[in-house]
Every structure is written in structure tokens, then in C-alpha cells.
Amino acid sequence: xxxxxxxxxxxxARHAGVAGSTVSYVLSGKRAISEVTRNRVLASVRTLGYHxxxxxxxxxxxxxxxxxxxxxxxxxxxxxxxxxFAMAVVTSxxxxxxxxxxxxxxxxxxxxxxxxxxxxxDGILLMDVELDxxxxxxxxxLTRPSVLIGFPADATGLTCVDLDFHRAGQVCVxxxxxxxxxxxxxxxxxxxxxxxxxxxAHRTRAGFTEAAHRHGVTTVTRPLPExxxxxxxxxLDLLDRHPDVTALVVQNEAAVGxxxxxxxxxxxxxxQDVSVVAICPDPFAEQTSPMVTSVPVPAEEVARQAVALxxxxxxxxxxxxxxxxxxxxxxRDSTAAPPPP
Amino acid sequence: xxxxxxxxxxxxARHAGVAGSTVSYVLSGKRAISEVTRNRVLASVRTLGYHxxxxxxxxxxxxxxxxxxxxxxxxxxxxxxxxxFAMAVVTSxxxxxxxxxxxxxxxxxxxxxxxxxxxxxDGILLMDVELDxxxxxxxxxLTRPSVLIGFPADATGLTCVDLDFHRAGQVCVxxxxxxxxxxxxxxxxxxxxxxxxxxxAHRTRAGFTEAAHRHGVTTVTRPLPExxxxxxxxxLDLLDRHPDVTALVVQNEAAVGxxxxxxxxxxxxxxQDVSVVAICPDPFAEQTSPMVTSVPVPAEEVARQAVALxxxxxxxxxxxxxxxxxxxxxxRDSTAAPPPP
DNA sequence: GACGTTCGTCGAAGCGCTTCGACCTGGTCG
DNA sequence: CGACCAGGTCGAAGCGCTTCGACGAACGTC
Numbered sequence: 249x250x251x252x253x254x255x256x257x258x259x260x261a262r263h264a265g266v267a268g269s270t271v272s273y274v275l276s277g278k279r280a281i282s283e284v285t286r287n288r289v290l291a292s293v294r295t296l297g298y299h300x301x302x303x304x305x306x307x308x309x310x311x312x313x314x315x316x317x318x319x320x321x322x323x324x325x326x327x328x329x330x331x332x333f334a335m336a337v338v339t340s341x342x343x344x345x346x347x348x349x350x351x352x353x354x355x356x357x358x359x360x361x362x363x364x365x366x367x368x369x370d371g372i373l374l375m376d377v378e379l380d381x382x383x384x385x386x387x388x389x390l391t392r393p394s395v396l397i398g399f400p401a402d403a404t405g406l407t408c409v410d411l412d413f414h415r416a417g418q419v420c421v422x423x424x425x426x427x428x429x430x431x432x433x434x435x436x437x438x439x440x441x442x443x444x445x446x447x448x449a450h451r452t453r454a455g456f457t458e459a460a461h462r463h464g465v466t467t468v469t470r471p472l473p474e475x476x477x478x479x480x481x482x483x484l485d486l487l488d489r490h491p492d493v494t495a496l497v498v499q500n501e502a503a504v505g506x507x508x509x510x511x512x513x514x515x516x517x518x519x520q521d522v523s524v525v526a527i528c529p530d531p532f533a534e535q536t537s538p539m540v541t542s543v544p545v546p547a548e549e550v551a552r553q554a555v556a557l558x559x560x561x562x563x564x565x566x567x568x569x570x571x572x573x574x575x576x577x578x579x580r581d582s583t584a585a586p587p588p589p
Numbered sequence: 590x591x592x593x594x595x596x597x598x599x600x601x602a603r604h605a606g607v608a609g610s611t612v613s614y615v616l617s618g619k620r621a622i623s624e625v626t627r628n629r630v631l632a633s634v635r636t637l638g639y640h641x642x643x644x645x646x647x648x649x650x651x652x653x654x655x656x657x658x659x660x661x662x663x664x665x666x667x668x669x670x671x672x673x674f675a676m677a678v679v680t681s682x683x684x685x686x687x688x689x690x691x692x693x694x695x696x697x698x699x700x701x702x703x704x705x706x707x708x709x710x711d712g713i714l715l716m717d718v719e720l721d722x723x724x725x726x727x728x729x730x731l732t733r734p735s736v737l738i739g740f741p742a743d744a745t746g747l748t749c750v751d752l753d754f755h756r757a758g759q760v761c762v763x764x765x766x767x768x769x770x771x772x773x774x775x776x777x778x779x780x781x782x783x784x785x786x787x788x789x790a791h792r793t794r795a796g797f798t799e800a801a802h803r804h805g806v807t808t809v810t811r812p813l814p815e816x817x818x819x820x821x822x823x824x825l826d827l828l829d830r831h832p833d834v835t836a837l838v839v840q841n842e843a844a845v846g847x848x849x850x851x852x853x854x855x856x857x858x859x860x861q862d863v864s865v866v867a868i869c870p871d872p873f874a875e876q877t878s879p880m881v882t883s884v885p886v887p888a889e890e891v892a893r894q895a896v897a898l899x900x901x902x903x904x905x906x907x908x909x910x911x912x913x914x915x916x917x918x919x920x921r922d923s924t925a926a927p928p929p930p
Numbered sequence: 931g932a933c934g935t936t937c938g939t940c941g942a943a944g945c946g947c948t949t950c951g952a953c954c955t956g957g958t959c960g
Numbered sequence: 961c962g963a964c965c966a967g968g969t970c971g972a973a974g975c976g977c978t979t980c981g982a983c984g985a986a987c988g989t990c
Contacts, residue, residue, distance in 0.1 A: 299706035303647030304976035365640035477878040537818040645946035
């Protein structure tokens with residue numbers, strides 16, 4: 249007595265009057281099959297509602313058609329972007345006929361090792377990589393190919409994708425310099441993010457500072473803690489010490505709203521008195537009032553690229569080590585020329 | 590020549606000087622094995638770094654040790670909660686020695702069917718269930734067990750877990766009534782959420798209205814669109830038409846911040862002039878200023894419960910159809926007695 | 931018209947694991 | 961003291977799939 253669920257390739261073969269191997273070849277396209285046989289098989293597949301058994305397939309073909317998406321358990325401020333990433337990864341992976349196994353970092357290296365060694369996944373996508381990431385060395389001697397989203401300090405031998413944050417910092421300054429601003433502040437991620445050594449924060453700051461220098465703009469940079477009250481306090485302090493600042497670059501999704509809301513209460517209108525540029529996802533930027541000029545983190549595109557790269561590695565195609573997506577600046581209503589002195 | 594990666598159970602057996610089946614029994618504990626043999630096998634497992642091949646295991650045992658987590662692709666504003674859920678699901682699943690396959694709804698029912706039929710997962714966890722959810726009927730005639738997070742209109746034959754939103758609505762009103770408020774407004778999710786028939790919004794409103802009635806409190810309810818500007822407009826309009834409202838219940842994470850920020854600019858101090866209770870995740874509530882009295886959505890606990898239920902169903906243990914987690918109200922700084930008339 | 935070629939199909943051999951029945955011990959019991 | 965039993969262990973038979981080599985048949989080619 250057969251169990252009622254799980255239609256096997258043998259069932260399809262019988263129904264179509266061919267050999268099991270023929271069904272397999274029809275489905276994989278790895279050998280020529282006549283038009284007529286193919287159609288007969290496909291018809292049987294459809295009428296029986298056949299779906300290949302993933303385990304059996306993985307066992308025989310040594311490919312699971314699954315990739316791992318490794319997220320840090322401690323998702324800090326940037327939850328929405330991470331989510332957007334994750335969804336985009338799933339969608340992209342599906343377009344390559346792969347599924348996504350969600351893994352958290354809290355099992356540590358052992359978790360990664362388990363996933364890889366059990367042949368559960370063919371490749372690994374690592375998100376939110378930190379400058380000095382404990383998972384990274386492991387990745388190097390794992391047999392499975394991997395792609396990182398973000399850059400560790402030492403990226404040799406690894407494939408990494410990210411927004412070009414260095415360039416993003418530059419772009420913000422250039423926009424503001426062009427408008428005539430001469431003194432600009434960078435309000436960054438919470439201090440913890442810098443301390444943790446997360447790459448993007450440092451790279452943005454470097455680009456920011458470098459471009460400012462080049463354009464004769466003087467700068468102030470400071471991290472911005474979480475929480476509306478803290479943001480307010482930070483702003484007060486900043487404007488108190490540096491009253492001549494006429495533009496802010498904010499790289500902290502959670503802070504963008506509060507910053508825009510607080511400035512008017514401090515007697516600074518946006519953009520008449522002070523301009524604001526944000527580095528944050530588009531959905532955020534479009535929801536503020538006034539709508540904020542921003543350099544979006546193109547989560548979907550980064551995800552797509554990362555998956556595409558991983559697929560190429562699975563095929564053993566050569567891939568570039570570093571892929572930097574160029575930032576685009578979208579001008580909205582929060583930036584204007586500085587007020588006359 | 591053997592491929593260097595992938596140590597098999599045969600390797601372990603040889604190394605330990607026992608039969609393959611013995612290794613299997615040591616690992617699964619399904620038959621008595623002498624202490625001495627067990628230790629010898631476990632030692633070999635460790636020194637060789639053996640991890641069972643997931644596909645082979647799934648094929649032979651008919652259990653993949655993987656559950657599917659199905660997320661809606663279109664995640665609205667409540668991204669952070671969803672994320673929190675997802676992470677908690679992974680953690681819980683791991684504690685049962687299961688992994689999590691991330692699936693989006695955008696493939697539609699076909700996607701679910703594929704996942705289930707390919708024996709890729711043993712069970713399914715469906716998030717963000719809507720009152721009239723197209724995926725739900727399918728679930729009923731799938732062979733795999735499933736658990737829903739949220740309630741569809743017709744939940745017969747299904748296992749559902751959620752916060753008791755009806756009770757949450759009541760709890761908010763009761764708190765406010767006790768403080769002496771007589772006229773209370775419910776500011777809900779964006780209109781689209783109601784139209785979509787998402788259960789929690791309706792259930793909260795029902796509980797809210799019912800409790801208000803019972804306590805002799807009159808109510809106004811209205812959805813709240815996304816965006817700071819829209820929130821402001823909505824508040825202006827509300828206070829204009831109903832100037833006697835002294836308390837607000839906000840069920841819209843994205844709106845809590847803006848509401849609290851906007852009220853003072855409309856000449857209403859919180860909590861002296863108007864009290865605010867939010868139904869939102871704790872991290873949100875703790876970040877507002879003033880810190881808002883709230884009924885948190887216990888994402889982690891819901892996730893844990895859902896996974897636990899699914900595991901019981903996998904073991905074919907009987908489980909309750911509906912699991913409602915009781916809300917707790919955390920009093921913070923945004924609620925007080927209403928001002929004298 | 932005998933000989934390659936290609937094209938399409940089949941059968942069988944695994945992939946690495948679980949699990950079932952069988953088979954050995956040594957005790958225990960009547 | 962032989963029969964019985966429980967505790968340990970083994971060998972072999974699959975699980976459902978892919979893939980390799982083999983094999984007919986239909987087609988030129990000299």
C-alpha cells in the first residue's frame with residue numbers, strides 16, 4: 249500500500265508510458281527528448297500534480313536548490329531595510345528556481361558549518377557584515393560559495409556587494425556644496441554602530457569628509473543615538489556649538505523623522521534655514537514632511553545583485569570580488585541654498 | 590576517489606568500527622545502544638566533523654526537519670514586528686532542531702503547494718493572515734500541518750495563534766475609563782488595512798467599542814493614513830470635530846511617534862490635556878517622548894507559541910484550534926486623568 | 931548496401947540515510 | 961539445564977531522484 253501523498257517520478261513515468269529517466273530528462277532538459285514525448289510527459293506531470301521530492305533530488309544531484317540567508321540576530325535600527333533585503337532575496341532566488349533558508353547568526357559559526365556540511369544549502373548569503381566579522385574567516389574555508397552584503401575589513405578571497413557608501417557620502421556633500429553650503433554636519437548611526445565597526449558608517453564618513461575637503465566645505469560629524477528625545481538633545485547640542493551649520497546629512501533611518509520634526513521647534517525651518525539630506529530607504533524619505541532629499545539604499549537591487557552573483561558562483565563562473573552600486577541622489581523638498589549670513 | 594567534502598555515515602561507522610545502522614541509532618536514539626559503543630561513535634562523529642546529509646535524511650525518514658515561514662510580500666508599515674516574528678520563529682525552530690525556509694506569498698497558492706508537495710518542509714507557518722485570505726482554503730487540503738499567526742474569518746479546522754486583540758482593545762479603554770476619561774478616540778491602522786479585512790484591526794475595534802459601551806465611555810474611531818503630514822491632518826480634523834476627546838488609542842506603529850510629536854504643536858500637552866495609549870511593539874513605545882503607555886504585541890511569544898504548536902502537530906499530538914495570548918498594558922508617561930472640563 | 935552518426939529512449943547503479951528483521955550474546959526462570 | 965528473553969548489534973532493503981552507458985532506429989555517405 250502506497251502512501252496517498254507524494255507522487256513519484258515513477259508514477260509519472262507509468263502514466264506517460266515512458267521510463268523514469270525519460271521523465272527526469274524532460275524535466276531537466278539535460279538530454280534531447282522528442283517533442284511528442286516531452287508533451288506527453290508534461291501532460292502527465294500536470295494531471296498528476298507531480299512535484300519532485302526535494303530531498304531525493306538533492307541527494308542524487310548534489311544540489312539542494314536552496315541558498316542560506318544569514319541575518320544577524322540582533323537587528324539594530326535598520327530593521328525595515330533588512331526586511332526589504334530579505335524579501336528581495338527570496339524573490340530573486342525564486343527567479344533562479346532556488347529557495348531560501350533563513351538562518352540567524354546566533355548559533356554562531358557552528359550554525360553556518362552545520363548548514364553547509366549537511367548539504368542543506370548550495371550557497372550562503374551573509375547580510376549586515378561588520379568590519380571585523382567572526383563569521384567571515386569561517387566562510388573562507390567552507391566549501392560552499394558565498395556572497396557578502398557589506399564589506400569586512402579584509403575582503404580578500406570573498407565576494408562582496410554593497411552600496412558605494414564612500415561615494416554616497418561624497419554625493420551628499422557635492423549636492424550641498426553646489427547649493428552654496430559651506431559648513432555641513434554629518435549625523436550618523438548610533439554610536440554603537442561605529443564601535444561595532446560596521447563598514448558602511450565609516451565609509452560614508454570617509455567619503456563625506458574627503459569630498460568636503462575637496463569642495464572647501466568644513467564639517468562636523470557625530471553619531472546620533474536612538475530615540476526622539478536623544479535626537480532632540482543631540483540637535484540642540486550640535487546647533488549650540490556650531491550655530492553656523494547650514495546643512496545636515498543624516499544617516500540613520502530612525503532619526504530622519506525626528507530630526508525633521510525637531511528642527512522647526514528649534515526655530516530652524518527646513519529648508520529655508522537648514523537643509524537636510526538623508527541616507528535612507530526611499531519609503532522613509534517619501535513619508536517625511538517636508539519630503540527629504542535622499543540617497544536611498546537600494547535594498548532590492550543589492551539583493552538582486554547578491555543573488556545573481558551567488559548563482560554565478562554556483563555555476564562556477566568567475567565573478568568580481570567587489571561590486572559597488574553607485575548611489576543616486578533624489579532631490580526633494582528639504583534642501584535649498586543656505587540663508588544669507 | 591571520494592570527493593573530499595561530505596563525510597558520510599559510513600565513514601563514521603568505519604572509524605568507530607561499527608555498522609552504519611548503529612551510528613544512525615546512536616544519533617537518533619531510537620534503539621538502545623551500550624554506553625561504550627555510543628561514546629565511541631560520538632567521538633568519531635566529533636573528530637570527523639560529521640553532519641548528516643539533509644537530503645538523504647529527508648528521503649529516508651520522510652522528515653525534512655524544516656518548516657516554512659510564509660510572509661506576505663507586501664509588508665506594510667509593520668515591518669519591524671514582522672522581522673521580530675521571523676527571527677523569533679527561527680530561534681524557536683532551532684530549539685526543536687528544525688530550520689526555517691523563508692517563503693513569500695507572491696508565488697501565490699502554487700508556491701505553497703510546491704513547497705508542501707516537494708517534501709521540502711514538514712509544516713507551514715503562515716504570518717499576517719487576513720480575514721479573507723486566499724492561502725487559507727489551500728492550507729486545509731494540504732497534507733502538511735500548519736499554524737496561522739492571525740485569524741481568518743473562517744478558522745474551522747485550522748490552528749491559529751495571535752494576541753487577543755479584542756481584549757487588547759478592552760484593556761486600553763478600561764485603563765482610560767479608570768483614569769476618568771469619558772470620550773475616547775481609536776486611531777487605527779491605515780484605511781487599506783481595514784479594507785483588506787485584516788483581522789486584528791477589526792477585532793481591536795470591536796473590543797474597544799464594546800468595553801467603551803460597558804463603561805459608559807463614548808467613542809470615535811477612525812483609520813489613520815501613513816505619513817507624518819497625513820497624521821497631522823487626521824489629528825487636526827479629529828480634534829476639530831470632537832474637541833471633547835481627552836484620550837487616544839493608537840494602533841499604528843508608524844503613527845505613534847508622529848501623533849505624540851504633533852499633539853503639542855496643536856496646543857495639547859501629553860498627558861495633561863490628552864492621554865495616549867498605543868498598541869505597538871515595546872521597542873517603539875520605549876522610544877517615544879514621553880514614553881507611551883502601551884499594549885505591546887508580544888512578537889516573540891506569539892512566534893514561540895506558533896512554533897511549539899506546529900511541532901506538536903508534527904508529532905500528531907492534538908492541539909487547540911485557537912490560542913489567544915492575553916495582552917498586558919504597560920503604564921508609562923503618556924496617560925493621566927483628563928483635564929477638568 | 932555496409933558503415934558510421936545522430937537522436938531518442940531505457941535500465942541500472944548509485945546518492946547517504948533510516949529502519950526492519952535477524953542474529954548473537956548472556957542472563958533468568960521453571 | 962534447556963527454553964526464553966531482553967539488550968545490542970548488524971545487514972540489507974529501500975526512500976525518489978539523477979546520470980551514465982547502452983541500445984534501437986532512422987538517417988545520410990561513399
